[in-house]
Amino acid sequence: MVVREARLSSVTFQAERKRWTMRNLRSSRIKIATISITCLLSFNAHAGTSSEELGTCFVQSTSGKDRVTLVRWIFNTIAMNPRVKDIANVTLKSREDSSKEMALLYERLVFSDCKQETKIAVGEDGLASLEHGFRRLGEIAVNELMVDPAVQNEVRGLEKYLDVNKWNALSAEGSN
Secondary structure, X not given: OHHHHHHHHHHHHHHHHHHHHHHXXXXXXXHHHHHHHHHOOOOOXXXXXXXXXXXXXXXXXXXXXXXXXXXXXXXXXXOOOOOOHHHOOOOHHHHHHHHHHHHHHHHHHHHXXXXXXXXXXXXXXXOHHHHHHHHHHHHHHHHHHHOOHHHHHHHXXXXXXXXXXXXXXXXXXXXX
16 A cells, blocks of 8 residues: 555656646746847946946836837847848838937936936946946846737747757756
8 A cells, every 4th residue: 555655656746747847847948038038138237236226226217118118129229130130120210219219218217217326326336337227127128028928929939949858857957
């Protein structure tokens, strides 16, 4: 009886582990895609406490619409790179409108909403503090867009091209 319970427990454990691994694998893939996208926003900026506070101010001072403005500007800008230009149909008007909206947002945050935090951060960490602040805002903005069901569905489309055995092996190595 004890052996049978141990086998059932082992089978149950293995089935549960497989379900957990697949859930985490899907979640990990989504996180990998999110991290990859936010790497586009990465700057090599030193982040002191005042720069962290500036980033927090930028995030707290923006609405969802503001954060979409930032992502649209990033998309329009990156789309001009010759290596990806062929996959994005971005018009001159779209780029100009996006740049105008982003300039207004940028100046509002720096010179109005987060004026005090900007002064302190730039005084302590230099202009790199602005890069850090906007990187933080960009991470939040991209993450908000990544949770959209249509985006999640597209991210899951990556799964059909991944080698599940490799990912399972990695997961097993990580749990040891």
